Amino acid sequence: MPHALRKRVLVTGGAGFLGSHLCERLLADGCEVLCVDNFFTGRRENIAHLLSEPFFEMLRHDVTFPLYVEVDEIYNLACPASPVHYQFDPVQTTKTSVHGAINMLGLAKRVKAKILQASTSEVYGDPELHPQPESYRGSVNPVGPRACYDEGKRCAETLFFDYYRQHGLNIRVARIFNTYGPRMLPNDGRVVSNFIVQALKGEDITVYGDGSQTRSFCYVDDLIDGLVRLMNAPDDVTGPVNIGNPREMTIRELAERVIDMVGSRSRVVLLPLPQDDPLQRRPDITLAGKALGWKPTVELETGLQSTVAYFRDLLAQQTEDTPA
Numbered sequence: 001m002p003h004a005l006r007k008r009v010l011v012t013g014g015a016g017f018l019g020s021h022l023c024e025r026l027l028a029d030g031c032e033v034l035c036v037d038n039f040f041t042g043r044r045e046n047i048a049h050l051l052s053e054p055f056f057e058m059l060r061h062d063v064t065f066p067l068y069v070e071v072d073e074i075y076n077l078a079c080p081a082s083p084v085h086y087q088f089d090p091v092q093t094t095k096t097s098v099h100g101a102i103n104m105l106g107l108a109k110r111v112k113a114k115i116l117q118a119s120t121s122e123v124y125g126d127p128e129l130h131p132q133p134e135s136y137r138g139s140v141n142p143v144g145p146r147a148c149y150d151e152g153k154r155c156a157e158t159l160f161f162d163y164y165r166q167h168g169l170n171i172r173v174a175r176i177f178n179t180y181g182p183r184m185l186p187n188d189g190r191v192v193s194n195f196i197v198q199a200l201k202g203e204d205i206t207v208y209g210d211g212s213q214t215r216s217f218c219y220v221d222d223l224i225d226g227l228v229r230l231m232n233a234p235d236d237v238t239g240p241v242n243i244g245n246p247r248e249m250t251i252r253e254l255a256e257r258v259i260d261m262v263g264s265r266s267r268v269v270l271l272p273l274p275q276d277d278p279l280q281r282r283p284d285i286t287l288a289g290k291a292l293g294w295k296p297t298v299e300l301e302t303g304l305q306s307t308v309a310y311f312r313d314l315l316a317q318q319t320e321d322t323p324a
């Protein structure tokens with residue numbers, strides 16, 4: 001493809017779990033990709049295989065500072081996503097969502113780029129309505145330990161819609177539900193990576209609370225396909241659109257499935273439930289079906305198999321790298 005015809009796409013948070021898969025997908029689609037990341041939770045290894053690609057570029061940069069580049073589309077994914085990481089420096093988390101959104105929206109406005117925000121099911125907080133449609137306004141504790149993430153993302157959505165109304169920007173807002181797959185960090189505290197790593201190491205599986213709280217887990221390939229479809233949808237499809245897998249399960253059930261799949265001797269231990277931990281979560285994906293023709297296709301068992309394989313390799317590599 002001639003250089004001038006390639007779409008130039010900026011992916012913030014491109015060295016992270018979802019961002020690195022998105023960069024790969026966009027390169028495969030023939031785009032020129034600029035990956036921006038400050039490596040807070042991203043890893044060089046996630047994108048190392050892309051550095052030799054002629055249409056891939058990596059820039060170390062924090063989105064809370066202005067960024068002047070020329071692009072056609074922006075996927076704004078920069079933000080730590082795991083509670084352990086987003087609560088490590090909560091002020092920086094809110095800054096990343098809010099100042100990051102302002103800077104990326106300002107950039108989109110200057111260069112007339114289309115811009116997509118990676119929002120989250122956390123905007124629904126601990127939901128009283130189940131499953132959650134986009135019209136539900138949520139139940140978030142604004143002063144709790146999760147607020148830096150939830151309220152930061154809610155404010156980012158507000159900014160997106162105000163730039164849309166006030167400046168006519170071409171915006172997209174995806175509300176992403178729990179997603180898992182290869183390249184999650186082994187120590188990032190999210191439930192799927194925690195359980196798989198614990199099962200592989202034969203350690204106790206740490207279920208918080210009594211494990212009756214529910215989540216609905218989407219495999220990363222499905223999620224990325226949803227984001228790309230949303231970006232490429234007609235201009236009146238601004239969202240917010242839920243993207244997630246409606247198959248809901250208890251955390252206890254997830255623990256049992258992982259133990260079975262790994263063939264582990266790990267046992268389940270119950271630890272205290274963190275404050276404000278949502279009791280239930282399942283996306284209503286009617287809108288994604290209608291507006292994007294999207295629905296998830298990867299079964300949990302298949303997705304877990306490839307995630308287990310990824311962590312098995314990673315742990316084996318770490319053992320090899322450890323000096324005797």
Ligand code: NAD
Pocket residue numbers: 012013014015016017018019036037038039040041042043061062063064076077078079080081082096100118119120121175176177178179180
């Ligand atoms: P991740 O932590 O793997 O990726 C986030 C990336 O953003 C990392 O590479 C990190 O280094 C980078 N980053 C953080 N702060 C930054 C800053 N100030 N400037 C530049 N880069 C910065 O998490 P992920 O799971 O890949 O999540 C990606 C996006 O999707 C996030 O915005 C997250 O809120 C959203 N999301 C993810 C999920 C999920 O289940 N994975 C669910 C809902 C929403």
Ligand code: UDP
Pocket residue numbers: 065066067068069102103104105106107108109110111
């Ligand atoms: N900005 C940026 N890159 C650009 C243009 C703007 O990072 O190419 C940032 C800049 O920090 C600015 C913010 O985006 O403050 C919001 O831009 P906007 O034009 O909406 O408002 P301004 O603050 O310039 O009045």
Ligand code: UDP
Pocket residue numbers: 082083178189190191192194195206207208209213215251273274277278
């Ligand atoms: N969880 C758990 N054990 C763990 C990590 C998480 O039981 O080792 C629970 C957590 O309390 C929550 C659910 O699993 O109820 C999902 O947690 P995660 O941090 O992955 O995502 P989020 O709470 O942001 O949906």
